[in-house]
Structures are given as C-alpha cells and as structure tokens.
Amino acid sequence: MTIWMPELESIPGPRYRAIAHAIGEAISAGTLAPGERLPPQRRLADALGVTVGTVTRGYAEAEHNGWVVARVGSGTYVKQPALRATFDMARLPSDDSDVIDLSLSLPPPHPLRQQAFSHALSAVSTSPAALMRGVSYLDARGSEGHRDLLTEWLAELGMPLVSDELLITQGGQHGISLVLNTLLRPGELMAADALTYPGAISAAQQAHLKMVGITFDEGGMSMDALEAQCARQPPRLIYITPDQNNPTGVCLSEARRHQLVALARRYDIWLLEDGVQYLPVEQRGIPLYQLAPERTLFVFSTAKVLAGGLRIGILRAPNVLLERLATGLRAQSWMVPPLMVDVACHWINQPAARTLLEWQTKELAARQTLAADILSGYQLSNRSHGSNIWLMLPDGCRALELCERLLHSGVKVSSAEPFCVGSTPAPQAIRICIGAAKDQQALSSALATIKQSLTQPPNTPVTV
Ligand SMILES: Cc1ncc(COP(=O)(O)O)c(C=O)c1O
Known part of the structure; x- marks a missing residue:
C-alpha cells in the first residue's frame, strides 16, 4: 500500500479540488506510479484533517479527470499506461533545448492541459453524437x-x-x-x-x-x-x-x-x-x-x-x-x-478546465511579481495578470543587438520589429513572454540573464 500523502497547503481552492490537483501533480511527477493504490479514504481524511466526504469528492474528481480508477471494494488506483503516454507528451520540444524561449506568448505549462485534452479525446471517442457529428458536414x-x-x-x-x-x-x-x-x-x-x-x-x-x-x-x-x-x-x-x-x-x-x-x-x-x-x-x-x-x-x-x-x-x-x-x-x-469543436466542448465541461484557469491566473500574477522584482529599476509595461512584459531598454542599449546577445546566453525574446505597423519606427524595447517559461525557476534564471545583459556594454562590431 502506498504511503503517498499530499501537501495541500500551497494549493488554493476547495479542499476536494486540491486533493484531485495533488493527485494529478503526483502522477505527473512520478511520485504516484501507474497501478499504485491511493491511501484509504478515511486514513487520508484523518491525516489531512478533512471529512471523508471531501476525500471521496477529491478522488471522484481525479477519476473524472481520467487519472485514477475506483474499484469497488478494493480502493482507488492510478490509471495504467494509456494515461502515462499523455504525461510523456507533457515534455515540450524545448525541454531538451539549452535555450529558454520567451519569444512566444503561451500560457504557462501544466500537466493538467495534456490530461484534460486526453480526457476530452476519450469522451469524444465514446460519444455517439460526437462521432456522428465528426463524420458529417x-x-x-x-x-x-x-x-x-x-x-x-x-x-x-x-x-x-x-x-x-x-x-x-x-x-x-x-x-x-x-x-x-x-x-x-x-x-x-x-x-x-x-x-x-x-x-x-x-x-x-x-x-x-x-x-x-x-x-x-x-x-x-x-x-x-x-x-x-x-x-x-x-x-x-x-x-x-x-x-x-x-x-x-x-x-x-x-x-x-x-x-x-x-x-x-x-x-x-x-x-x-x-x-x-x-x-x-x-x-x-x-x-x-x-x-x-x-x-x-x-x-x-x-x-x-x-x-x-x-x-x-x-x-x-x-x-x-x-x-x-x-x-x-x-x-x-x-x-x-x-471533431475539434467537440474536443473543446468536452474539455470546457470538465472541472479540470476551471482548475487549470484558476491555477494559470494565479501563476501569471506570481510570475509578473517575480519579473517586477528581478527587473526593478527598469521601465516595464505589463498587466498584472498578463502573459507578457514589455521592457524599454536603458539608454545606449539596442534591441536587436541585445536579442542576439541574449540568444547566445540561452534566452530568446522578441525585439519590437515584428509588431511595427507600416513604417512605424521600432522602439528600443523587448517583449518577454513570461508565460512561456516551463516554471518560475526557469523564468528567474532567464530574467537574471536579461538583467545582467542590460548592464553589459553593447558589443556591436564596426562594419562599413
Ligand atoms: C492578440 C492575439 N490575437 C490572436 C492571436 C491568435 O490566436 P489563435 O492561436 O487562437 O489563432 C494571438 C496569439 O498569440 C494574439 O496574441
């Protein structure tokens, strides 16, 4: 029997959702392996100081999300390989790269995204109405x-x-x-x-x-x-x-x-x-x-x-x-x-959609605060829950040269050039997509590199 015990303090929202969220995280981190049995509900309830009903609801939500399966009279188990494959898919192509790519405006990664997708695909594949729509005009x-x-x-x-x-x-x-x-x-x-x-x-x-x-x-x-x-x-x-x-x-x-x-x-x-x-x-x-x-x-x-x-x-x-x-x-x-509309509709209907959005909203706000701390003293423009930061460069710093230098140091950001309408001159500024970093640690490291580059003198070779 597993001795897994979730740590719920840092997970916001109702306790039953926090339990489900912790199960998803533990599976994604490999702490809970496929086939492993979750703690008996009463034992978990006592350990967490919640009611048995709360744990039951949490397990039911985890099951609804497609992560675990309840067997009558036996307990609740982590789902087997089909699900595992979706966790492996959670590795983004850039995970293997040395470059932290903050040039694309993406929502912060979370295993719930792939899991909700997997669940929506399963639901569509067994819904007669969705299958009929999928083959029709x-x-x-x-x-x-x-x-x-x-x-x-x-x-x-x-x-x-x-x-x-x-x-x-x-x-x-x-x-x-x-x-x-x-x-x-x-x-x-x-x-x-x-x-x-x-x-x-x-x-x-x-x-x-x-x-x-x-x-x-x-x-x-x-x-x-x-x-x-x-x-x-x-x-x-x-x-x-x-x-x-x-x-x-x-x-x-x-x-x-x-x-x-x-x-x-x-x-x-x-x-x-x-x-x-x-x-x-x-x-x-x-x-x-x-x-x-x-x-x-x-x-x-x-x-x-x-x-x-x-x-x-x-x-x-x-x-x-x-x-x-x-x-x-x-x-x-x-x-x-x-087919894709049905996948989106089934996804939206899952409680995981709400959990993911709540997490993402808080995560982006935390990332904005982190960025404001690290880049304090520089001129930033952003929304407190937005996924981008616009950094006006200090005097003497040129955006294209900085972007190139940052790329050599393993951080990718955008200059203003692609955003200019018509012949609008490009301001000396860069866009940093804070949502795209794989986690806050990667973001901190990239922002520290950016900050350090801002203090270095430009190194533009003389060309004629
Ligand atoms: C302002 C804005 N509009 C539209 C889009 C495109 O959205 P979609 O990926 O749904 O085509 C983006 C993508 O980043 C965007 O930033």
Whole structure:
C-alpha cells in the first residue's frame, strides 16, 4: 500500500479540488506510479484533517479527470499506461533545448492541459453524437449545440455573447483573417495601434490591405491621432486589442473606448476587437461589442485559456454580417472540423478546465511579481495578470543587438520589429513572454540573464 500523502497547503481552492490537483501533480511527477493504490479514504481524511466526504469528492474528481480508477471494494488506483503516454507528451520540444524561449506568448505549462485534452479525446471517442457529428458536414457557422455550449462558457469567463451572433473559427487568427478578407477589398485601409499583434499585420498583408499605425500612450490609442487620420483618410476598419495591447500590455481607457466608438460611428468604420490575450474579467474594460454592437466584430479563442493546438476560435459579428462571414468561411474550408469543436466542448465541461484557469491566473500574477522584482529599476509595461512584459531598454542599449546577445546566453525574446505597423519606427524595447517559461525557476534564471545583459556594454562590431 502506498504511503503517498499530499501537501495541500500551497494549493488554493476547495479542499476536494486540491486533493484531485495533488493527485494529478503526483502522477505527473512520478511520485504516484501507474497501478499504485491511493491511501484509504478515511486514513487520508484523518491525516489531512478533512471529512471523508471531501476525500471521496477529491478522488471522484481525479477519476473524472481520467487519472485514477475506483474499484469497488478494493480502493482507488492510478490509471495504467494509456494515461502515462499523455504525461510523456507533457515534455515540450524545448525541454531538451539549452535555450529558454520567451519569444512566444503561451500560457504557462501544466500537466493538467495534456490530461484534460486526453480526457476530452476519450469522451469524444465514446460519444455517439460526437462521432456522428465528426463524420458529417455541419453549418458553416458551427452547430447550434456547439455555439450554445461555447456561449455558456464565454458567459462564465465574463463575456456575455449571444449564440446566434457567433461563428466558430479555426482559432483567433482565422477569425481576424476571415473578417479582413470578407469585409474589406484589396487596397482599403485598416488602422491599428502603431505596435500591434503581428498576426493581424500579416493577415492585413495577405488581404492586400493598406495599414496605418496610430500612435498610443499609457491610455491606449490616441484619439487625437485617430481623428486626424479619419479627417485625412478614414480607415475602413480599426483592429484593436483594448484590454491588453500585444506587445506593450497597454489598456484602452474607458473614456477613449467611448471616443473610439463615436469616431467609428461618425466615419462608418468597422471595429475588430481582439480579446484572445485572456485577462480575468475584473481586469478588463467595457467591451466594444457592448458599446457598439452594430459595428463591432469580436474575436476570442481557446488558445490562451485551454490550448493553442485545438485551433478553436469564436467570432462575434453584427447580424447583418453573419451570412457574409459564413459564406467566406464556407469558401475557405466549409466549416471548422466538428471533431475539434467537440474536443473543446468536452474539455470546457470538465472541472479540470476551471482548475487549470484558476491555477494559470494565479501563476501569471506570481510570475509578473517575480519579473517586477528581478527587473526593478527598469521601465516595464505589463498587466498584472498578463502573459507578457514589455521592457524599454536603458539608454545606449539596442534591441536587436541585445536579442542576439541574449540568444547566445540561452534566452530568446522578441525585439519590437515584428509588431511595427507600416513604417512605424521600432522602439528600443523587448517583449518577454513570461508565460512561456516551463516554471518560475526557469523564468528567474532567464530574467537574471536579461538583467545582467542590460548592464553589459553593447558589443556591436564596426562594419562599413
Ligand atoms: C492578440 C492575439 N490575437 C490572436 C492571436 C491568435 O490566436 P489563435 O492561436 O487562437 O489563432 C494571438 C496569439 O498569440 C494574439 O496574441
């Protein structure tokens, strides 16, 4: 019989969930081996000072997550090899690399992600309805049932949307690209913050659009600069990430949200609001799709909350545009594979989805605090629960040279260059994706390397 005893003090939330979480962690760390028996419930309850009912619920949740199996009259056992394979998959390709890659905006890794995926796959593979959907052609916008379920999930995340106004896309990037290709004609003008998400820049280029970068400050996009642009040549669409600019983390102030909507109405401009970079609801401002539902398209995706590999996004559009967008989606790929939508829906339904998001939210906040400590004295811009940090370099330091030097020292970050819209000059700054580090220790080590590099004199060779 195993002598495994969980340590619950550092795990937040209800005790039964903490027990389930500890079981998942122990399996992932190899402390609990496949086939091993969990402690008898009464013994664990006594040791932890909780009721037997709490342990029963914790074990039931672990079983629901697919980690253990209860055998009547015998006890609860860690599941055998099929599950083990998913733990091995938890090793990211970069685990073997000497480089700590902080150049991609990823949610922090946790074994629950692979485990929830595994469980969702199993559930789909045994659901007659999901199997039937998986081999059928469905509505280009996604089945009504899928959209209803995603709507419930979005409401839980603090995004009150209407199922009838949604299209399911293959990720947020697809949503952006679909909107630009469907609503704008080649040569038309799209405006965005002068520094913005590179995927939007690339989608605009693919759609042969012209782009103009609007200056911004700590309150977000400058409405004076936007108004001046509208007076010269109004854009057909404004792409914006109001809660958290990528890369700088800047949030558009409430007053400017109202001004933006007023300008969009005056000049008849579409608004493309991107909320993919997830923040807890208390950290977000009022969404543009609530302020101007008649002209706002909103993109969200499962990438930063569940996993990027699912490729499931949600596009909210005004009623008058739905059929046009559905036609565009149909022309591109007929529909999103129902299989992946079912996987996402089964994942969302698991308690593990909530546990993972709660953990991730706290983890990102802890990582932001850690980064602020290590890089204290430098000029940082970030959101307290965001997954990126924007570091303005001290005088004399050049971003491209620093990025190269850091890569030699085993840390990968991005310069400002990929985020520059049109001919916006690149500021001397770097984006550090703190979520991408495998744990806080790796993050500390990378940040210490960055800090040390900032104090070293640049070493640019003289070339003619
Ligand atoms: C602001 C923003 N929008 C959209 C995306 C793309 O999301 P998805 O992976 O769902 O296509 C990203 C990805 O990092 C992003 O940062």
